[in-house]
Amino acid sequence: MKPVLSVEETLRLEDLIEREGTSKAALMEHAGEAAAARVAQYKPQHVAVLVGFGNNGGDGWVAADILSHQGIAVDVVSPIEPNEIKSPIARHVARRTAGRDVRVIVGPSRDELVSILSEADVVLDAILGTGFTGAVRPPFSIWIPALNELGLPVVSVDVPSGLNAETGAVETVCVEATATVTLLAPKIGLYSGEGPEYAGEITCGQLYSHLDEVIGDVEHAAEIVEPADLVDYFPDLPSNVNKYSRGSVLVVAGSATYPGAAIMAAKAAARAGAGYVTVATPDACANLIRMALPCVPVVGVPSDSRGAFGAAAASAVRELAHKFDCVLCGPGMTVTAGGMQLVTELLRTDVPLVLDADALNCMSRLAIGGIEETPEVYRREAPLILTPHNKELSRLVGDEPVDDLGSAIEAAQKLVWAAGSDNLVVIAKGPSTAIVGVEKVLLPMSGPASLATAGSGDVLAGIVAANIAVSHGDIDCWELLCSYAVAVHSYAGHAAAALMGERSVIATDLIDVLGEAMNLTEREALRDAGIELGD
Numbered sequence: 001m002k003p004v005l006s007v008e009e010t011l012r013l014e015d016l017i018e019r020e021g022t023s024k025a026a027l028m029e030h031a032g033e034a035a036a037a038r039v040a041q042y043k044p045q046h047v048a049v050l051v052g053f054g055n056n057g058g059d060g061w062v063a064a065d066i067l068s069h070q071g072i073a074v075d076v077v078s079p080i081e082p083n084e085i086k087s088p089i090a091r092h093v094a095r096r097t098a099g100r101d102v103r104v105i106v107g108p109s110r111d112e113l114v115s116i117l118s119e120a121d122v123v124l125d126a127i128l129g130t131g132f133t134g135a136v137r138p139p140f141s142i143w144i145p146a147l148n149e150l151g152l153p154v155v156s157v158d159v160p161s162g163l164n165a166e167t168g169a170v171e172t173v174c175v176e177a178t179a180t181v182t183l184l185a186p187k188i189g190l191y192s193g194e195g196p197e198y199a200g201e202i203t204c205g206q207l208y209s210h211l212d213e214v215i216g217d218v219e220h221a222a223e224i225v226e227p228a229d230l231v232d233y234f235p236d237l238p239s240n241v242n243k244y245s246r247g248s249v250l251v252v253a254g255s256a257t258y259p260g261a262a263i264m265a266a267k268a269a270a271r272a273g274a275g276y277v278t279v280a281t282p283d284a285c286a287n288l289i290r291m292a293l294p295c296v297p298v299v300g301v302p303s304d305s306r307g308a309f310g311a312a313a314a315s316a317v318r319e320l321a322h323k324f325d326c327v328l329c330g331p332g333m334t335v336t337a338g339g340m341q342l343v344t345e346l347l348r349t350d351v352p353l354v355l356d357a358d359a360l361n362c363m364s365r366l367a368i369g370g371i372e373e374t375p376e377v378y379r380r381e382a383p384l385i386l387t388p389h390n391k392e393l394s395r396l397v398g399d400e401p402v403d404d405l406g407s408a409i410e411a412a413q414k415l416v417w418a419a420g421s422d423n424l425v426v427i428a429k430g431p432s433t434a435i436v437g438v439e440k441v442l443l444p445m446s447g448p449a450s451l452a453t454a455g456s457g458d459v460l461a462g463i464v465a466a467n468i469a470v471s472h473g474d475i476d477c478w479e480l481l482c483s484y485a486v487a488v489h490s491y492a493g494h495a496a497a498a499l500m501g502e503r504s505v506i507a508t509d510l511i512d513v514l515g516e517a518m519n520l521t522e523r524e525a526l527r528d529a530g531i532e533l534g535d
């Protein structure tokens, strides 16, 4: 796993490295080397380097010097003279570079800038980095749209200029990078908010050779799950299994209004490898679900007058629940008094439980002002996995705003820290999904935007439940098991987009390609771990 840092954590890491004997000036030299190496991959003859006033600009000045030493024509565009730069280390490298074989253009007009950029094969963006906040001010608010309009390859240093490195927010304008060389460790903003849209291909510049020895001494906002991290989490299929021993899932879901959600979750659980899936659903929609799922037993439990779970459903489901390796509750169930009783009852069982969709909304109604205020409601011995999207997560924490990766991680941490159990994991879903446990925040591979389609979350919930059932509790790290499930969902998004076209994917397509998605996840993980693949 690869650490992802907040801005504050990055600054602490720099200080720590400095105490170990490597100065910030030395880090800037290495940052410039990393940026120049990324630009050189394009084999350019002419490079334009846009620098700002701060240390991000310093990195750009160093890179410009290195590229010009490689025989590349380099134009450095700066808003001020090198002598006027406030940061002493950036001023030093700027003055040094300006005295060498580069052309320096200070404060060009928009037209002059466009004509300089038009001569370049690649642009290095070293305008703003981790020190940037708020809305981009002139002259950069003029430079950045001019650069974007040209559509040239752009390598950004640390983060694309205009992107808030902490939140991933873009207030006004931001460089649309082809590639970003982030420094020391990736910044959380590259994965949050609009980060993924602007950053292009992200690589990390190695600025310090003993990083592994010190990175553990600063907290990290999150860790990126690399394919090889998942090698221990593929579900086995030994030859001596039967349908029950493979892993059984009870899907408690559906209502007369939303029977489809139960159908998709159950089918996804079966396709993701559970040997025996059963649906418990209100009587009112049981027959419809039976017809849609010939391979799944469907148990009707008492409905209320609207065809949702009624008051007597809770005890009926409790009787069933303990026979299964995992219970998934929520898809399509709607929020009713019967549903709330059902969720309360399931939280009290000792069976691994996945709560999704309206089960989460029922749960948030069990407490006023945030469920984390009453952790005894959801603290339990058996694993509990919650799979909220931002709105559901916000309701769980008393309607505090959750609108990007950072706020989702914060809200999820409130829930897991209040319960204090390492069996509780929140899968905070969004364009980037975070898996939040009591000690770890993991960022598994994200899928394509094709996943933003109704029912896609029901499919993910089925995949998660199946993997818990198949594991039979033999799990070192629930966060990694959940990461495996999210990775399979993401690969399903890619596989379905390849088949159907990225705009046409619907949730049932994801279910149909789950087998292929599991194979892809496994193949990628083995390759990344350096394990030989058979034919």
Ligand SMILES: NC(=O)C1=CN([C@@H]2O[C@H](COP(=O)(O)OP(=O)(O)OC[C@H]3O[C@@H](n4cnc5c(N)ncnc54)[C@H](OP(=O)(O)O)[C@@H]3O)[C@@H](O)[C@H]2O)[C@@H](O)CC1
Pocket: 010, 014, 024, 027, 028, 031, 052, 053, 054, 055, 056, 057, 058, 059, 087, 127, 128, 129, 130, 131, 132, 133, 134, 135, 136, 137, 138, 140, 157, 158, 159, 183, 184, 207
């Ligand atoms: N991590 C590492 O290990 C290493 C990090 N290093 C590098 O340092 C970078 C951080 O440098 P930094 O702290 O100097 O900040 P930086 O991003 O250059 O921005 C500050 C400048 O931007 C300006 N500015 C601010 N807001 C603005 C706005 N809205 N609109 C317009 N301007 C705005 C602000 O102006 P001021 O507010 O002061 O007037 C100030 O001049 C980091 O990203 C990495 O590249 C490497 O060198 C070494 C190893």
Ligand SMILES: Nc1ncnc2c1ncn2[C@@H]1O[C@H](COP(=O)(O)OP(=O)(O)O)[C@@H](O)[C@H]1O
Pocket: 357, 388, 389, 429, 430, 431, 432, 433, 446, 447, 448, 449, 450, 451, 452, 453, 454, 455, 456, 457, 458, 459, 460, 489
């Ligand atoms: N823009 C996006 N890019 C990638 N994945 C996305 C995007 N938007 C949503 N997703 C994923 O799609 C799923 C949507 O889940 P959810 O909102 O619960 O859907 P539903 O309630 O309709 O089943 C989540 O797994 C989420 O991570």
Ligand SMILES: [K+]
Pocket: 056, 125, 126, 127, 128, 129, 156, 157, 158, 159, 160, 161
């Ligand atoms: K930048």
